[in-house]
Amino acid sequence: MWNIYVLQGVKGGLYKGCVEDLNAELEKHRQGLMENSKDQLPLDLIFTAAFPDKNKARDFERYLRSGSGRSFLKRHVV
Numbered sequence: 001m002w003n004i005y006v007l008q009g010v011k012g013g014l015y016k017g018c019v020e021d022l023n024a025e026l027e028k029h030r031q032g033l034m035e036n037s038k039d040q041l042p043l044d045l046i047f048t049a050a051f052p053d054k055n056k057a058r059d060f061e062r063y064l065r066s067g068s069g070r071s072f073l074k075r076h077v078v
Contacts, residue, residue, distance in 0.1 A: 002057035006047040006064065006073060009040020014073065018061040022048065047077045 003022040007015045007029060015037045019025040026045060032038040051057035063069040 001050045001052060002054050004047075004049045004051070004057055004061050004064065005045060006077065007037060007040075007043040008046045008078065009037060009043050011040055013037075013040045014046075014070075014078070015040065015043070016061055016064050018054075018057050047073065 002018060002020055004016070004018050005022060005025070007017075007026075009015065015029070015034075017025060028034055029037050029043050030041070032041055037043060049057075049060065051060065064073060
């Protein structure tokens with residue numbers, strides 16, 4: 001399974017990603033090992049979605065990064 005996740009940082013920033021091993025990725029973020037999110041610690045996991053196919057997961061991740069995807073997150077998640 002492929003997982004899409006959205007983390008929210010202490011400053012309000014959102015970080016989106018797509019991975020197979022969600023727990024390992026979250027641990028990297030929480031330890032400050034991810035360059036894009038280390039200045040946002042601590043991070044909260046605010047959204048996840050699982051997909052059986054990597055391509056569908058990547059498509060949804062791209063959507064979340066788009067203007068309408070950001071609006072979706074603001075309306076339904078944040």
